[in-house]
Amino acid sequence: MKQPKVLLVSLSPSSDSFGEEGKFRFSIFQRRPFIGLYYLSSALENAGYSSEVLCQHGGNFKLPDLIEKISCQEYLFLGIYIQFIGKEKTIRYISEIKKNLPHIKIIAGGPGYIEYEDFLNAGADIVCAGEAEETIVEVADALSKNSDITSIKGIHYILDEKYSLVLSGSLLKTWTPLAFPIGVRLI
8 A cells, every 4th residue: 555645845934024134133043954844754754654854945946846746746735834934935835836736735834823814714724733743643644534634633724614723732742752853854
């Protein structure tokens, strides 16, 4: 049986995401790569899912490149990292991907999740609230089995044209079961 594959993406902020003062501050504090995606990748792989991480900070891909990549391979879903810096660009990517590939499930998460309505309105199917190392596996399980997502804790989604949240997107119960990101992927 073919192993379901997940594509996880982090976009770099566009130049219009912050002013001159913000550029200076952001350049000091940015993290490359965004290691959180690698934790999610490890969690997915420990649960039996294949995953791939694309980080625009380290590889210069554009929106048409991403759409082409998604259209040429069968992915269970696209996971996209959301943050406050670069929100407009992320919304544009989500919207264009959904417009061009309406079948692809888009799962968003990251520190920008508190503005979940904007990402859902752009075309994201689910926005994860809080730490998602456990949640992303539950979402992958539900999507791979075509089962109901409404009982998965810590996600926002639209149901019957209303925003819904399954409460308790809490901190991880323990750090013990988390797989450390595989270092080879960082090279």
